[in-house]
Amino acid sequence: MNPEMNKLLKWSVQNSQQQNEDGSVTAPASAEELQRNLTPDMINALMGGPSDADLMKAAMEMLHSDETDLENKLIAFDNFEQMIEGIDNANNLEPLGLWTPLVKxxxxxxxxxxxxxxxxxxxxVQNNQTAQDKLIVLNAIPSLVNVATTDSIPATRxxxxxxxxxxxxxxxPAMNELSKSLPEGYPTDKTDAADMEAVDMIMDKLRAHPVASA
Known part of the structure; x- marks a missing residue:
């Protein structure tokens, strides 16, 4: 932890003792207990550092900057992915205006x-209907199908x-959009999005989709 935060925690412990009416003193919370209640944003606020929202916007700017080399763009992308693992940050993509540049x-x-x-x-979008719906609004599912079925790089597909x-x-709604975007040879009947076996069959077929050599 940042040395300055250690000082802050120690100060909190030293100054949180309370004297009871009978003259006894209530033991303060330990530094570990206080630390567990601190979120990264709280720490950043205390230390004057950037919030996750600031970091997400900065990362996206780097990803679209001609002045940032590929190596640093991939580092920024990795950091961005880790931040949006939290549903709050994932849901912040829309108010921050980051969905469109991400899909692009x-x-x-x-x-x-x-x-x-x-x-x-x-x-x-994982287990996040707000984000799942955003993909439909942005018409991103056909783009993902195109990458999954035509990209020359297996890891990208x-x-x-x-x-x-x-x-x-x-x-x-997203399953219906996928069904409309799939290439010829895929199931044409409506697939139940809650039928995991049926969804798995489509995904397995996409993974095995033949791609022309570059």
């Missing part, structure tokens, strides 16, 4: 950038399938 990166010329974009989308799997499970 599915069309990036670099395969690793496309892979990370699909990965982040899959992370954000794999993450696109992951994103689709996360997007449609237990959310029928």
């Amino acid at each position: 990166l599915l069309q990036h010329e670099d395969a690793d950038m496309r892979r990370m974009a699909a990965w982040c989308i899959g992370t954000a 794999k993450k696109a399938v992951y994103a689709l799997s996360s997007a449609v499970r237990n959310y029928q």
Whole structure:
């Protein structure tokens, strides 16, 4: 932990003793107990550091900057993905205006950038109907299907399938959009988004989808 935060915790402990009416002193909370109640944003606020929202916006700016090299863009993408593992940060993508630039990166010329974009989308929409619905609004499901079935890089296709799997499970509107976007040879009947076996069959078929050699 930041040394300054250690000082703050020690100060809190030293100054939180309370004297009872009978003259006894109530033992203060330990530093470990106080630390457990601190969130990263609380710590950042105390120390004057950036919030997760600030970091997410900064990461997206780097991802679209011509002045940032690929190595640092991938580092920024990895940090971004870790932040949106939390549902609060995932739901902040819309108010922060980050969904559209994220989806746009599915069309990036670099395969690793496309892979990370699909990965982040899959992370954000997993068990999150608000985010799942946003993919429909942005018409992102056809883009993910295109990556999953045509990208020349297997790792990129794999993450696109992951994103689709996360997007449609237990959310029928997204499943319906996927059904309309699938290539010829896939199930044409309506698939129940709550039928995990049926969803798995589609995802397995997407993973095995033949791709023309580059």
